[in-house]
Amino acid sequence: KAGVTQTPRYLIKTRGQQVTLSCSPISGHRSVSWYQQTPGQGLQFLFEYFSETQRNKGNFPGRFSGRQFSNSRSEMNVSTLELGDSALYLCASSFTGDRTGELFFGEGSRLTVL
């Protein structure tokens, strides 16, 4: 079956703009998580959605938000972009999202903020 699909794969924005990233999970998976990957901070958890509800949120400012739709697809939004938001944003899906559920990662959306 198809894997986790993230769009767009690459994008360039300028400071102050906003961006929306999309993630389509594996069919049947109801949990979607988002991670930010940067050379300096590594992989950091942003948030996790399950059945359209945000269940868990990492330590990021309110400029980072997300949502999940009834078909489990998820979007994340970053408003008022800063240079430090340049990163690879990874989406991962799992069937249940509990501790034992394996995460399947997409290839990521690489955001560059100029």
Added chain:
Amino acid sequence: AQSVTQPDIHITVSEGASLELRCNYSYGATPYLFWYVQSPGQGLQLLLKYFSGDTLVQGIKGFEAEFKRSQSSFNLRKPSVHWSDAAEYFCAVGISSGSARQLTFGSGTQLTVLP
């Protein structure tokens, strides 16, 4: 708070040599441990996971890892490295917040394989 330490930022081995990547974790409860691999420009692929039971777990691509509770370690091993194993490797601990889960990752170990 939970944390994962990968003490080796970069490791270089010759093709055919054995490999061990170190991982130490800090977590108050029973850990759920994972090793992921990331090739350039790609997402993360799960190599193996430990939830409970046998402390030696087998994964894909010939990798294995051993959970040692007394040392808070979950080191990744491979008896004979192939050139295609060159990538970045991440150790992670899964924690729960209510019914949800998040992974806390180590900083990664970059593996270079010499011909």
